[in-house]
Every structure is written in C-alpha cells, then in structure tokens.
Amino acid sequence: MATIKLRQVExxxxxxxxxxxxxxxxxxxxxxxxxxxxxxxxxxxLRMISGLESVSTGDIFLDNRKVTWLRPxxxxxxxxxxxxxxxxxxxxxxxxxxxxxxxxxxxxxxxxRIKEVVDxxxxxHLLNFRPGKLSGGDKQRVALARALVRRPAAxxxxxxxxxxxxxxxxxxxxxxKRLHLDLKATTVYVTHDQIEAMAMSDRIVVMSNAEVQQVGxxxxxxxxxxxxxxxxxIGSPGMNLITSQYGDGVVRLxxxxxxxxxxxxxxxxxxxxxxxxxxxxxxxxxxxxxxxGTLVGEVYASELYGxxxxxxxxxxxxxxxxxxxDRQMRYPIGSKVRFDLDPxxxxxxxxxxxxxxx
Amino acid sequence: MASFEETGPRNPVTESIRVDKVHPRARFLDNARxxxxxxxxxxxxxxxxxxxxxxxxxxxxxxxxxxxIAFEPTLEGFVFLxxxxxxxxxxxxxEAKANADDLGLFGQIALRNGQRINGPSDYxxxxxxxxxxxxxxxxxxxxxGLFAAYAFSRFDIPGKDDLLFFILSTRMLPAVVxxxxxxxxxxxxxxxxxxxxxxxxxxxxxxxxTVWLLKGFIDEIPREYEEAALVDGYTRFQAFYKIVxxxxxxxxxxxxxxxxxxxxxEYAFALMLTSNNARTAPPAIAxxxxxGGIEWxxxxxxxxxxxxxxxxxxFALRRxxxxxxxxxxxxx
Numbered sequence: 001m002a003t004i005k006l007r008q009v010e011x012x013x014x015x016x017x018x019x020x021x022x023x024x025x026x027x028x029x030x031x032x033x034x035x036x037x038x039x040x041x042x043x044x045x046l047r048m049i050s051g052l053e054s055v056s057t058g059d060i061f062l063d064n065r066k067v068t069w070l071r072p073x074x075x076x077x078x079x080x081x082x083x084x085x086x087x088x089x090x091x092x093x094x095x096x097x098x099x100x101x102x103x104x105x106x107x108x109x110x111x112x113r114i115k116e117v118v119d120x121x122x123x124x125h126l127l128n129f130r131p132g133k134l135s136g137g138d139k140q141r142v143a144l145a146r147a148l149v150r151r152p153a154a155x156x157x158x159x160x161x162x163x164x165x166x167x168x169x170x171x172x173x174x175x176x177k178r179l180h181l182d183l184k185a186t187t188v189y190v191t192h193d194q195i196e197a198m199a200m201s202d203r204i205v206v207m208s209n210a211e212v213q214q215v216g217x218x219x220x221x222x223x224x225x226x227x228x229x230x231x232x233x234i235g236s237p238g239m240n241l242i243t244s245q246y247g248d249g250v251v252r253l254x255x256x257x258x259x260x261x262x263x264x265x266x267x268x269x270x271x272x273x274x275x276x277x278x279x280x281x282x283x284x285x286x287x288x289x290x291x292x293g294t295l296v297g298e299v300y301a302s303e304l305y306g307x308x309x310x311x312x313x314x315x316x317x318x319x320x321x322x323x324x325x326d327r328q329m330r331y332p333i334g335s336k337v338r339f340d341l342d343p344x345x346x347x348x349x350x351x352x353x354x355x356x357x358x
Numbered sequence: 359m360a361s362f363e364e365t366g367p368r369n370p371v372t373e374s375i376r377v378d379k380v381h382p383r384a385r386f387l388d389n390a391r392x393x394x395x396x397x398x399x400x401x402x403x404x405x406x407x408x409x410x411x412x413x414x415x416x417x418x419x420x421x422x423x424x425x426x427i428a429f430e431p432t433l434e435g436f437v438f439l440x441x442x443x444x445x446x447x448x449x450x451x452x453e454a455k456a457n458a459d460d461l462g463l464f465g466q467i468a469l470r471n472g473q474r475i476n477g478p479s480d481y482x483x484x485x486x487x488x489x490x491x492x493x494x495x496x497x498x499x500x501x502x503g504l505f506a507a508y509a510f511s512r513f514d515i516p517g518k519d520d521l522l523f524f525i526l527s528t529r530m531l532p533a534v535v536x537x538x539x540x541x542x543x544x545x546x547x548x549x550x551x552x553x554x555x556x557x558x559x560x561x562x563x564x565x566x567x568t569v570w571l572l573k574g575f576i577d578e579i580p581r582e583y584e585e586a587a588l589v590d591g592y593t594r595f596q597a598f599y600k601i602v603x604x605x606x607x608x609x610x611x612x613x614x615x616x617x618x619x620x621x622x623x624e625y626a627f628a629l630m631l632t633s634n635n636a637r638t639a640p641p642a643i644a645x646x647x648x649x650g651g652i653e654w655x656x657x658x659x660x661x662x663x664x665x666x667x668x669x670x671x672x673f674a675l676r677r678x679x680x681x682x683x684x685x686x687x688x689x690x
Contacts, residue, residue, distance in 0.1 A: 052585050072588040079589040085582035089604045102591030146590070 002063035002076075002153035002186055003028050004049060009058035011044050018044045020211045021058060026203075028063075029184040031177075035197040036207035037233070042190045043158055045207070049188060050079050050156050062153055073102070078147035082159040084139040086131035092142045093127040099150045117145040120179075137168040144179070154186040161196065173199060194234055198222065206230050223283075223345070228354040231281050231347070237310075239281045240321040243351060246278040253280070255316020257295050262343040272350055272357030279349040284310065284324040286345035293338030297321070299331045313337060406665075412658035420654045434471075435655030437464045439481050439663070443473040450474075481660060484642040489667065490553055491638055492621035495560035500614050502561070503568025504606070508598060510569070511576040512584075522570070529566045533626040541630055551635045559627060564617040571616065575609025576602065611678030615671060622668055639664050 004026040011019040019041040026032050034042035047053035049060060051072035059068045067075050078099075086095050093114065100110045118124050123141050131139055140160055147155055160176070161169045177200050180187055191197055197204050198218045206213040206221060206229075213233075214226035225231035231239040244259075245252040249266050251259040259280065261269065269278065287295075289311075297313035300320055304327060311323045311331060323339060331337060348357045412420055414431040437443075441464060446454055451472055454461075458469055468475050506525075510518060540559070541550070549555030579602060587597035603610075629641040643660045646653065672679065 050589055052588065071593070072585075073591040073593065075589075077589060079586065081582045081586060083580065083582060085580070085586040087583060087586070087601055098587070099590035102596075146586075150590070 003061075004154055004186060004188065005061040005064070006045075006049070007059045007061070009045070009048060009060060010056045011041070011048060011053065012056045017210050019048070022212050024205065024212070024215065026186060026188065028186055031180050031187045031189065031200060031202045032205060033197040033201035033203070034188065034190045034205045034207060035194060036192065036213075038192055040207040041210040042192075042205075042207045046156050046158055046188060046190045049154075050077055051075050052079070076153040078150055078152040078155050080140075080143055080147050080155065080157040080160045082162045084131065084143045084163070086134075086139055086143055086146070088131055091128055091130055092123070092134070092145075095131070095142055096127075096145045096149050099146060103150070113149050114145075117148045120148070120182075121145050121175075135168075136164045137172055140164060140172060141175075144176070148179075148183075152185075154188065157187065157189045159191050160189075161193075162191070169196075176200065194236070206233065208233070224347070224356065224358070225281075226356055228279065228349055231349070231356075235283060237284065237322045239283055239347070240287075241279050241281045241349070242315070242319050242321065244278055244280050245276045246273060246348075247276055251278060251280050253295075253315060253317070254319055257297075257315060259295065259341065259346075262346075265346075265348070268357055269348060272348070274350070274352065277351045278357075279351050281347040281349060282341050282345055284322040286342045287321075287323040287339045288342065289323065289325050289329070289337050289339045291338060293340045295340065296336060296338050299333050299335050299337055301333065302331055311337070313339075409658045409661055412655055413662045415655050415658075417655065433463070433467055435653070435659035436663075437467045437475075438653050438656035439659045440464070440479055441468065441475045442477050442479045443468050443475050446472055446474050481639070481642055481646075484637055484639045485663060487553065487556075487632075487636055488622060488638040488640075488664075491556040491560060491636070492618055494553070494557040495564060495621045496614060496618045498557065499561045499564035499568045499617050500572075500610060503565055503572050503613065504610065506565075506569045507572035507576050508602065510573050512581065522573075525566045525569050527566075528562065537627060537630045540627070544631055551632045551637075553636045556628070556632065556636055556638070559631065560621040560624065563624075564620060567620070568613050568617055571613045572606070572609055575606050575613075578609075579605050608678045611675040615668075615675055615679060618671060619668055 004024075006022055006024040008021045008023060009019065010017070010021040022045070034045060036042045044053055048055050051067070051070060051074075055068055059066055061067065062075060062077070072079075086092075087098065090098065096114050096117065097110050100113060105113070114127075118127065121141050121144060123138065123145060126134060126138050126142060131142070134142065140163075143160070157176075161172050164172060173196060176189075180200075189196075189200065201218060203215060203217055204221045205215050208229050214221055214230045216224070216226075221230060222234055225234060225239065228241065231241060242253055244254065246261075246269055249261050249263075251261060253259065295315075297315045299311060300314040301312040303310045303312075307327060309325050309327050309329065309331075311325050312320055313323050314320050323337075325331070349355065350357055408425075411425075411427075411429075413435050414433070415426070415429055416432045416434055419426050419429045454469055454474055458466060461469060465475050509515065510522060515521065544550040544555050547555075549558070583601045583605070584594070584597040587601045588594065592600065623640060624638070625640040625644075628638045629644075632638065632641070639660070643657060643664065646657055646660060
C-alpha cells in the first residue's frame, strides 16, 4: 500500500479557483475522509489524485513516485464512483474482470482473483446479472469488487454511499470499514455526510470554499475545531457560538450572563485576542443543567431525540443555544433553566480571524 | 371481510381484464382514435400499395379503368426496368420462339412482347451507384460524426458552441442555392459525375446531422463509465471503443438510418452533379418518364426496388430505432 502526498496542489477552471493550493500527506494504510459542503473542492481534489482531473499547479506523489502528469491508468489506483459506474452492457462478472483484462492477465488468474474478491464481499450469487438487475447496495458491492480485484496502491471513493437508501448506507458503511481493516489499504473517501466521516475515518480533511479548513482525527475535528467554519459544520447541531466580551478572566455574554474562564485559558486569551471581542463556543453536551448553575436562559423549544432531549435555550440578548439534557426531564417552554459549562469543553475563537484560540 | 380472514387472501391480481368496466365514452374515444389512426395509415399506405400493385401489372392492366385489384401478376415491369431489349420481327422472332426453352425467366417474358434481351439496363448501374454513394457517405459521415460528437461532448474545445453552430449552418442553405456553385467547383476539380464527388457531397451534408444527433446521444451516456475504464487501466480510445460505443449503439443505428435515407433519397444534387457515370436512382426514375411512352409498370418497379434497401435496413435496426428515435429521453 502506498502513501499519497499532495504538494501545493491547485485547480483552476479559468478564473474560478476550485481548489486553493493545498498540502496533505496520507500515510500508508490510512483511511482519510474529505468532508465538506457541496462545491467545496473535495471531489475535485480526489479526481486530481486519480488523474481524471488535471492539476493546475503543484505535484502529486504516490509512494514517493511523482504521478502529477501520469494517465489514470498508469497510477495504480482504483476509483469507486457515487453512481457505481458499472458498465451496463456487461454482467457483474465481466465488470469485475474488466480491469484485469486491461492488465492482460491469463484467464485462470482472472478466475482466481475474481473468486477471491467474490468470497471476500460475498457476491457470488450476483455474478451473472447485469447491473440493471441489481439493487443499489449490490451494485456498490460489485463496484467495490471491481476496485479491489486489481489490488491497487490506493482506493479513491467519491461518495460511494450517497446514492444508497438510508438503511443500506449504514450496513455498507460498516462493510467498507471492515474491508479497510482487513486490507489495510490506503483509502481516500469523499463525503458530505459528517456521520460517515466520523464513523469511518482515521483522519478527516474538512474543506470549504476550495480550502482545507482543518486536518485531524474525528475527535480533534469535533472537540477542537480549528475555526468557526469547522465548529459550525461538524456536529448536528453544530457548536454553540456566542459573541461576547472578554476581560479580566471573565467572559461577558450578552445580557447579564458571566462565565469565569479557567485559569489556564487566561494566558492564551490574552495573547490570542486583539480586542475585547471574543466568540465563546461549546458543544450541546458541554452544558449541564443544574439548579445552582451560573448561566441562565429560557426554554425556547424542546425536542426529544430518543436517547436525549435537545433543548433550545434563549439567552439574554436573543442568543439561542442548544443544550443536550436527559430524556426523562421535562422543561416547559418559557421556564428558566440554569446551567454550568464543562470547562474542559469550552473553546474560544477570535471573531476577526475566525480562528480558534489555544 | 370476515371470510377473507378465514380463507386467506385469494390469488394476487396481476392484471386487470375488466373490460366491461370501461366507461362507454372512453371506449368510444378509444375506437375513434383507432379509426382515425387507421385512416391516416391508409392515406399513407395507399400510394405505396398502388405502386406495389402496378409494378406487377401487365401493360394492359396498368391503364385499366377502374383499376384492377385482382389481376394476373407479371414481372413485365421489372423486365422493362432492368434490361435493355430490342424488338424482333419476322424470321428472327420465329427463331427466338423456337429456342424459348433456353431463355431465362426474364427472356421469356420479353419474348412474349416480341423482344430480345440484349443486356442489363442503365437502371441496374443507377441502383448500384445509389448503393455505393449512399452507403459510402453514410458510413463515412457516421464514423466522422461519432468522433466529432464524442469530442464535442467530452472535451473542452475552444469556441465549442460557435463550432457546433457553424456545423449546423452548413444545412441552412437550400440545395437550389448551392447547386450552381457546387457544379462549377465540381467541374473544376474533376469531381463532376464521379462517385467520390457524390460521396463527399453527401458526407458533408450528413455530417451536420450526424454530429448533432450523436452528440445528443453521447451526452446522455454518463462520463463515469469512461472514467471508470480509464482508472481500470484503459486508454481513452479503448474506453471509447469498449464502453461508449456499445452504449451508443442505439444512437448510432438511428443516425445511420437518418443519414442513409437522406443520401438514398437525395434528388436535386444528383440531378445536377451527375450525368451518366455516377447517376443515382432517383433522377434516373424521373427521366424514365420521358422515353417513348410512359412505362408505368417499369416506373413502379423502379420505385419499389428503390424502396427496398431502406426498408431492409430500417427493419434490421428497428429494435435500436425504437429507443433511438426518442433521442435518449429515457434514462436507464
């Protein structure tokens, strides 16, 4: 398996900059997810790695071999498409055999390799059908088999589960994850679904506006977002972000709420801020409702999610935040709630640069 | 309802045959539509039918009033059409009649009119010319059109829209306007009355059609298929050949028929730009009218033989055409 290295890779379509120059190193055997809203450049980046899209500037290395200007067929990568892209005029078996025929493998070798992937993915009963006769999940299994059968240096997947039904998606997600653990194949996976990204990846590359916003493990991206975009984009709902004032170790929220900053933050805040303005952020689960809480708000709405209740709480100054609370508790709309924040989970952002302070 | 639970569900209803439940007005409308279509079909088919019948009538039956529906079929028309004959008289006729057994079918028919077959007529050459010119130009224009359409569909070509419009615009001038300049150019280039000239001309005229039609069909084929083939280890040409071509089969079939029909039926250019060597069937049929008395059965036979190749091709490709003429409106 191979490492993938992007060095100052950029893509322009005329005037339009689809991907701003980016650097990224993907380790051998790593599962990296490109996550971002549609049009953020994540698919373009993937296609540049595959060679289906040319690079405007910069270089791409596969296993320290420069492949920037190689044809896709010479890069030793496999690509799994969102809409499967199974050849409609061929049976599943012919589809899987197709890349091997390109390599000029003998018939016996082809049969042997097909049997290998077919056993791995348990798709033996599908081999004689054309793609039109297969369900979405089975199509994607065959497409995976076609990718696997070549034993490529890396797998590139472009929203492979995007076209599947919700219940299929979950089981396929687990299947792909298992496959990756079995094969330890370097995988780059594009999605706009953060649950997929969190569940499957070793590292997430969050992209927006043609730019990498943050590269990190799922936990890093979730708990330590690098900037306001990541804070908002990851999590549903995203991080609560409250524009406030800071001074003398106290964050002054709009209205009368005050939050005393933990001592080890003071230094960082003092250095990271260039005025009194600060944006305080915390996840819904960082707030704990208790009768003697120091912060106060009014229940605006309450949604039972099953495992927990999501409270929408209006603070003074019309700021609405989300608080995750026990599912047994009932909070009538309009009632006052008091809560404290877990100091470990409070983050601060510079409102001008939109970057996290740490 | 109670019995339903006791006995379980009956056999599932897989189709409805309750014709009796159709409202009378709906039935009347259905019938009216059917009749309307039938009338239209008759209007369209009667001339073809009349032509088909006339081709097999004898000289006397052709001009009979009212026209005979039941008659003794003869190949006279075809003999007149396809052979060059000379009139026999006196001893020569007696001699020929004596040796009638040695003659083929056509010879005997000719003999009945007191004629001897000297050889095949010009019309056979004309038909052959039509076949070469229409077939050649169709193949060339579909192949060229396919490559051009693929390029227009898949690659960023500078000025793509202008080029496409330019290609289409070659179709905008009516034949009447361009024949004279073409005639002069062809004469200068030595293309006048040559097969090559006619193949080139029809190819140019058909290219605009094939490029536009095929581009539509190829646009409908998702790029992902070729991209999959590209990462699977194939070159672009291999991907085109192995993936795009089989899927464009429908469109190629439809386009082939369209351009074949144009080249096969074309009359005005053929009349102006050919004289003897490369003359095609359509102007030849028209000139048949003029030669000493109108041989209606020969003309009908000529038109019939002229129709047959297009019918055969269309019939052979009919399964592709059914999907093709919807211009890829159906996504699979």
